[in-house]
Amino acid sequence: MDRSTETASGRHQADFRPAWWLPSPHLQTLWPVLARRPRRLALARERVELADGDFIDLAACGPESGPGVLIIHGLEGSLSSHYATPLLHALAAAGCRARFMHLRGCSEEPNRLARSYHSGASDDLREVLAWLRARDCAPRAAVGFSLGGNLLLKHLGESGADSGLECAVAVSVPFRLEAAVQRMNKGISRIYGRYLLNRLKFSYRRRCRHRAAVLEVDLDGIDSIRAFDDRITAPLNGFADAADYYRRCSAAGFVGAIVTPTLILHARDDPFMYPDTVPDPGDLGPGVTLALSAHGGHVGFVAGRFPWRPVYWAEQRILAWLRPRLLLP
Secondary structure, three states: OOOEEEOOOOEEEEOOOOOOOOOOHHHHHHHHHHHOOOOOOOOEEEEEEOOOOOEEEEEEEOOOOOOEEEEEOOOOOOOOOOOHHHHHHHHHHOOOEEEEEOOOOOOOOOOOOOOOOOOOOHHHHHHHHHHHHHOOOOOOEEEEEOHHHHHHHHHHHHHHHHOOOOEEEEEOOOOOHHHHHHHOOOHHHHHHHHHHHHHHHHHHHHHHHHOOOOOOOOHHHOOOHHHHHHHHHHHHOOOOOHHHHHHHHOHHHOHHHOOOOEEEEEEOOOOOOOHHHOOOHHHOOOOEEEEEEOOOOOOOOEEOOOOOOOEEHHHHHHHHHHHHHHOOO
């Protein structure tokens, strides 16, 4: 289930075959969200105090002496995300010290500053990596999902050979943010856009309960993720508007400079974006391997013969990529 066919360009045709009982991209996307149960794990909590006075919370498991792997979640993600605790468990079982990075404001406690997390907050990732390095527990690898994958690829492209990581994996990346928010405002994908917008509004209201709102905005009047980014995300994080934010933070502008060995898992039928969102082979940096499948949905990639025995292919593929590079058994 984790084989792929390599081409000279660095693009692979991923050997993923969707479960016959989940044939559509929407079923692939929704099944793990609705059906996958979180793992019960004994997690060590760590708080990274940031230079600007804010903080980022980490959750760790696995042997202290194992190679470190950092997991970065997607938009409005958390330890409750369907991929989070299963991947932590799988990495720990493989002998890794696995850490889950809550993006700014996404842990149980609202962040202190008005600034929020966003798709391009690679400065936060660099500060977390430096904090871990100073404590002799720097991760050797990182795995990013969706928005977290975009953020990770941006960091890798910005930092070149000084990424601080030996290898990386990014799953279901919205390479072109403008196109992604457009896609989630069309057809059946509006369901995802509406759900994520409601989550963003809820999180913003929660933050405003703990501090005075710094923006005068009619939250009820915001009817799309783009409008939210234009009126809230962009001004809170130093961007002129949503278009400026998308232009400066889209991973498509950074993948060409990546030299760190990096696997990108992506499905052409991802309902969060258009098929042509994927970069052309010539746009990929020398470190990038793009495993592209025809099917899989968004952070789905569910295989297996029976519904009661699903196979989560992306998780297997991540471990298969990391094993030889981290010298795991």
